[in-house]
Amino acid sequence: MKEQKNLSKGVSLIPFLVFILVYLGSGVYLQTKGVELAFYQFPAxxxxxxxxxxxxxxxxxxxNEKFDTFINGCGNPNIITMCIIYLLAGAFATVSKVIGGVDSTVNLSLTYIHPNYIIAGLFLISSxxxxxxxxxxGSxxxxxxxxxxxxxxxxxxxxxxxxxxxGGAMFGDNLSVISDTTIAATKTQGCEMKDKFRVNLIIALPAAIITLILLIIFGRPETIPNIQAYDFNFIKILxxxxxxxxxxxxxxxxxVLTMGIFLSGLIGLYYGELTLLTLCQQIFEGFKGMTDIFILSMLTGGLAELTSKAGGIQFLMEKTQKLIRGRKSAQLGIAALVSLTDAAVANNTVAIIxxxxxxxxLSRKYEIDPKRSASILDIFSCIVQGIIPYGAQMLILVSFSNGLVSPFDVIPLAWYIHLLAICAIISIFIPFSYRVNKENPINYNN
Incomplete structure (x- = not known):
């Protein structure tokens, strides 16, 4: 398939629209049928x-030409890198959880939180x-x-x-260096995770601090419960x-991830939670847990390459640029695109991909620092994911209340998420660290 430079073809966006509409439509249909976690039943x-x-x-x-283009997209080095990181992150999370790392973290925190600050403490624990x-x-x-x-x-x-x-769960998800969203955002924008983390933290930390203060003030208990001493092992948190x-x-x-897996494995072997065989099995279980996002990343990489070669990206860029006047509006455009997509597909990682x-x-054209564009993608996808009533996070959260709380009771009180949105929008309109995104552009048009 010959490359069609500067040729705008809206029809080439139809496959992507079909992808979104099938995923969205199935979720809406299953939701009307009362299916639990309806938007997560049809495999992306x-x-x-x-x-x-x-x-x-x-x-x-x-x-043959289209197949070659598709394979080139699936095998894009950035896509493959992203997929391998997914596998290692899944293995680390699984092995660490199996040895009791999550339980020890929760119990350690609960043991030392003052009863007057339970709600604020829960925010910190989940973060x-x-x-x-x-x-x-998982949090x-x-x-x-x-x-x-x-x-x-x-x-x-x-x-x-x-x-x-x-709020705490979304704070950590947005910033974590092994989160699906961070991996997808940094690899599609061509920046380092540590750099994206630093930029992201500047925006998220003020929102988290204000939230913590509000929770300390308004979250005091009516009665002081007896907080028991929970069992924990600090070594399992290491x-x-x-x-x-x-x-x-x-x-x-x-x-980093390999060392994390190795250390968790050693701890599990020492305390008898794992044998060499079960350690290998749990690593593989972690790999398997990332199968969906692994396959989705490869397929969407191939689909993006097909769409781009046919002029779809050029078409969308031309339409988007009619509303963009400079760097600030370009950032708002990125935020709007990822937000609308996440609202449609109810999956922040998919929205970023x-x-x-x-x-x-857009970041290359308007000279936006790649770690800045990565942060915008991650932040706004997490904001929308946190407040949509049909997202997995919200549905699982309210299920613990046994029908006493609905998503619409929680959404107005999700102070961190609302404050994060405010901080992110403000950051677009104040001086920031910018660098021309032209040195190592992600090549989607091989």
Whole structure:
């Protein structure tokens, strides 16, 4: 299929629209049928595959030419790098959890939190767990039952308790160096994780501090519950600390995650939670847990290459640029695109992958620092993911209340998420560290 430079063809965007509509439509339909976690029942990779079929049917060129283009997209070095990181991150999270790392983290925190600051403490606990494990859902699942029990015993507002847990989970997910969203955002924008973390932290930290202050003021319990001394082992928390510290000082992410897996494995072997055989099995379980996002990343990489070759990215860029007047409006455009996509597909990682190439093109054209565009993608996808009532985080969160709390009770009290949106928008309109994004552009048009 010959490259069609400067040729805008809106029809080439139809395969991507089919992908989104199939994924969105299935979620809406299953939601009307009362299916639990409706937006997560139809596999995203299958929706992408349907979009790819439409691309082969609609776009010009021979089958062999289109297939070669598709394979080039799937095998893009940035896509493959992203996929390998997914596998290692999954293995680290699984092995660390199996040896009791998550439980020890929760119990250590609960043991030393003053009863007057339970809600604020839950925000900090969920923040750390999500930051360490790279998953907001995992943090909510780990802390949710404990949070509900403490809220009921202390006479706390259950919606506020759940909202604090949600905010902390999204804080960590947004910043974690092993989160799916961070991996996708940094690899599509061509920047280092530690650099994106620093830029992201400047925006997220003020929102987190203000939230913590509000929770300390308004989250005091009516009665003081007896906080028991929970069992924990500090050694089992060390792998999380190792990964966080090494990532932030700039050690290669492959080395970081491998060392994290190795340390967790040694601890598990020492305490008898693992044998060499079960350690290998748990590593593989971690790999398998990333199968969906691994396949989806490869398929969307191929679909993006087909769309780009046919002029789809050029078409979308031309339409988008009519609303863009400079660097600030370009950042707002990236934020709007990823937000709308996440609202449609209810998956922040998918939203970033879909919009990664467009954001990269916009950042290069308007000279936006790649770590800045990566932060915008991650932040706004997490903001929307945190407040949509049909997102996995919200649905799992309110399920712990046994029908006492609805998503619409939690959303207004999700102070961190609202403050993060305000801080992110303000950051677009104030002086920031900019660098021309032209040195190592992501090549989507090989």
């Amino acid at each position: 990779p299958v929706a992408a595959f349907i979009g790819i079929i439409f691309a082969f049917l609609l776009l010009k060129g021979s089958i 750390f767990i999500s930051l360490a494990t790279g998953t907001s859902v 909510i699942v780990a802390v949710g039952p404990i949070a509900v029990g403490l809220a009921q015993r202390a006479g706390l507002s259950l919606p506020l308790t759940l909202a604090s847990l949600l 792998p999380y600390l190792l990964v966080l510290i090494l990532s932030l000082i700039g050690v290669n992410v492959f080395v 879909i919009n990664g190439s467009i954001a990269n093109e």
